[in-house]
Amino acid sequence: MSNSSLLEITKKGIYCQKAGIYIDPWVPVKKALITHGHADHARWGHQHYMSTFLTKAIMHHRLGESLDIQGAPYGEQILINGVKFSFHPAGHLPGSAQVRVEHKGEICVASGDYKLSKDPLAEPFEPIKCHTFISECTFGLPVFRWNSHEESARKINIWWRENQKKSLVSVIGGYALGKAQRILSSLDPSIGPIYTHGAVENINRVLRASGVKLPETIQVMPHENPDYSGSMVIATPSALSSPWMKRFKPYTTALASGWMTIRGTRRRRSVDKGFVMSDHADWEELNRAIAESGAENIICTHGYTQVFAQWLRSNGYNAVSEETEFKGELMEVTEDDSKENGT
Secondary structure (H helix, E strand, O other): OOOOOOOEEOOOOEEEOOOOEEEOOOOOOOEEEOOOOOOOOOOOOOOEEEEEHHHHHHHHHHHOOOOOEEEEOOOOOEEEOOEEEEEEEOOOOOOOEEEEEEEOOEEEEEOOOOOOOOOOOOOOOOOOOOOEEEEEEOOOOOOOOOOOHHHHHHHHHHHHHHHHHOOOEEEEEOOOOOHHHHHHHHOOOOOOOEEEOHHHHHHHHHHHHOOOOOOOOEEOOOOOOOOOOOOEEEEOHHHHHOHHHHHHOOEEEEEEOHHHHOOOHHHHOOOOEEEOOOOOOOHHHHHHHHHHHOOOEEEEEEEOHHHHHHHHHHOOOEEEEOOOOOOHHHHHHOOOOHHHOOO
C-alpha cells in the first residue's frame, strides 16, 4: 500500500490520521468528508458528515433528514487538529468537490469523481497544486475521448426530432443524480414536453430548491395516461427494462454514458441508440488534470487503475493503483434506482 504521510488508503476509506477523519469512506466512521452525493461516495451510517452545501441537501434527501451534516462553501478552510481541509469544484455534477488537505507544507488532493469539460450545471473543475493527487481513472484508456457538451446536446435533439416525426416517444436513460440533469440541460424544450421518471424528478426538486436552474419537466405519474406521443422521457437506466415502459408504446430508447464509446455496449444494454456523454474525465482530461496539479505522486483509485498507473510511471510520475469500493460510471448502468420511489 502506497500512501502520502498525510493521507492513506485503508480498509475503511481514504484516511487522514492526523485529523482522525475519512474522505468518502465505504464503512461507517465517526467523521467523514464527502465529495459528492453518488451512492458509492456518500454512504449511510457515519456519525458526522461534512460536504458542500448542495451535496448536504442531496444527502439529506437520499440518506435521511436526521443525518448530522456540516455544510461548507467552496474554498472555505476547515481546521481539524491542525490539518487544513477545503472543498474545491470537481466539475462532476452540481455540488461535487475535490478535497484539499494541507499540513506543515504538504498538500494532498482527493479528487473524488471529476471532469474538466464544462456543462451548464456543474461548477467548473478547479486545478489545485499539490504533492499527491488521488485520482479516479474510470476512463483511463486512450479510446475514451468526449465530444463537447454542445455537440452531444445537438445529437440528442436531432434524435428527438426524428422520433417525433414518427410519432414515437423518446426515452433516454441516465443516472438519477447528475446524468439525468445533464441530459435535461441538453434538451431543446421547444421540441415538445419533457417527462421524468420519479427518481429523476425527486432529484430535480432538490436541485431546484438549492438554486439550480433546470428546464420545466412533468413527472410520470402511475395512474395518469396522457398522450406521450412525440415527447421526451428521462428515465433511470433500470427503468428502461421494466414494466414501467409499457405506458409509452410506441417508443424508442437511448442511453447516455461514456461506455457508449465501446462498440457493442448499446446492444448489451438493449437500447436502440447510444450517446457518448460522461460526467467523468476522459483520457485527455485525466492527463491534463494530473499535469496541472503539479503532483509527483499519483494514486489511482478506480477504473483502469493498473494500466493508467503504468502509463503515468512511464511518463515520470510516482504512480500506484489502490483498491477501493468506488464504482465510477459503472454505477450509472447497474444500480437499481427503485429506492428513489420512481418505479
